[in-house]
Amino acid sequence: MRARHGPPGSQAGTAGACREARTATYALPMGIDVRNEIRDFLSSRRARLTPEQVGMPSFGGGVRRVPGLRRHEVAMLAGVSVDYYTRLERGSLKGVSDSVLEGLASALQLDEDERVHLWDLTRLANSGVKTMHRNVPTRVRPGVQRLLDAITGAPAWVRNERGDVVATNELGRALYSPMFAGPGRPVNTARFTFLDPAAREFFPDWAQTAKDAVAVLRAAAVSNPCEPGLITLVGELSTRSEEFRGWWAAHDVRLQRTGKKRISHPIVGELQLVFEALDLVADPGLTMFSYSAEPGSESERSLALLGSWAATERAERYAALRESESESESVD
Template sequence: MTTPHPLGEFLLARRARLQPGEVGLPVGTGLRRTQGLRREELAALAGLSIQYYTRLEQGRETNPGGAVLDRIAAALRLNDEEHAHLYALANHAAERVPAPDVRADREVRPGIAALLERVRPWPAYLLTRTGDILAINPEALALFPGLADWEPERRNTIRYLFLHPAARELFVDWERAALGTTAELHALLAADPQVSDLVALVDELKAGSPEFVAPWNRYDVGHRRADQERYRHPLLGDITLAFEVLWLEGGQRITIHQPPDPDDDRGRRALRALSRSVAESHPAASG
């Protein structure tokens, strides 16, 4: 199960990633029993007492003020998105924010369905905030080998990455994709660390994928809004596609894949070949 103290979990994970030399502290000699900085070292960098900082990590202090959070963020070398994540966790710990509306919005609006069809042969799909696939065009379904073999209610891009054996062959840099995906999950959980569907997905991945645990425990934080991914596809061979993520109300998001360069003839030809393959295999999907 997920931790009952999300703020403390975040502080512990990020403290473990810092080494004394990175923050201007003497490295010393001999073997350090603590991974990363010791609590007293981080507390000193943040200008806090060791007793107070320890209570924060252990979940016994739940109402840190903004000045305290800013000093901790500076000591942990957090970027802007991670800094905001720290505030979100602290606000929930202190119950300073109302519980968000986390009802799953699973409606596929007709206009969105039409958009997924119009952008073909660019692969595109509509996701819930947890990565459940609500709608997907044929090219996107063909882009991820084996996804079509799963029942529609099981189709989820995060589950596919960590639990489908084909994913390790498809993603050329699988470790990078795993880090980006776990960072997204951490960012989503900041809205409500105890929201049931996200907690259930994280627990499923912890139980089903040993390879999920290491990137999850790094505790990177961030939303993937635009990036590129390299694939080793059984039909297309090695291909790089850019993707854009369009966030909608209710936590839904559309992801559209396309060649990274408008003048990339090879990418366009590859996606047209993917579309022809879909049409030949499933004539009804060709429109």
């Protein structure tokens, strides 16, 4: 999750990061072609709108051979010439003014997440890909871990922008136990969703969960396009999942802030939860997620049961560790 959109500007970073990233095992399907990214995003947003949705008359019985608004219709709504809009849609956002961006966002009925994405694309077009790189955190500060551990009544965990889970509390680990059961490290939410068969049972609304995961990665790929780990992850998922490839091509973007999550847990059954996402201001690129259930609901009781199960598991692990240490001392 990132801050609200603002005017385009430069972003300092590591020069040459994209050249290094291209040597990864998998190649990012969108490449680092800014013009194509802009073109595909704007044309896909235009294609989803009808004249009726924007208050314009529809000629020819409302049936169009090619779906969506025409370029001249978007240009009129945005308050720019057809030639200028055509240039924008072909990927030329360099030097575009804030007022034109606002008009474009309004004409295409972009939501807040899509507006952020448009501003990120504009920054990318103005500053150049080689300067658009920042390191992705892979761990949390001790104070953040203590905060997580202090949250005992709700699952909570921290992830970075590519979906790596970098810290969790006990209940968070118990809630997502199937994800942590896999051998891969770091644990990654998108990789689990698309590549682990257990995810389709764990998430009853798997398709929507998977689309959301793609939309989050799509936004991150433009916000931080030269990050090698992100490039590798998206390339891997595109290579191994046809569904990921199809949804990636849709150019939908999302910044998860709050929402509902339905989980079919192997220990306590189905859970209906609400999540809240909070950016860690002191740690750019990290977001904390916490989950809660409706008071008095069956899900709240199931969460409490899950907490008891997690505590029992911890106690058994501790007892086994103590026994092992005692045996080692006896041998010595």
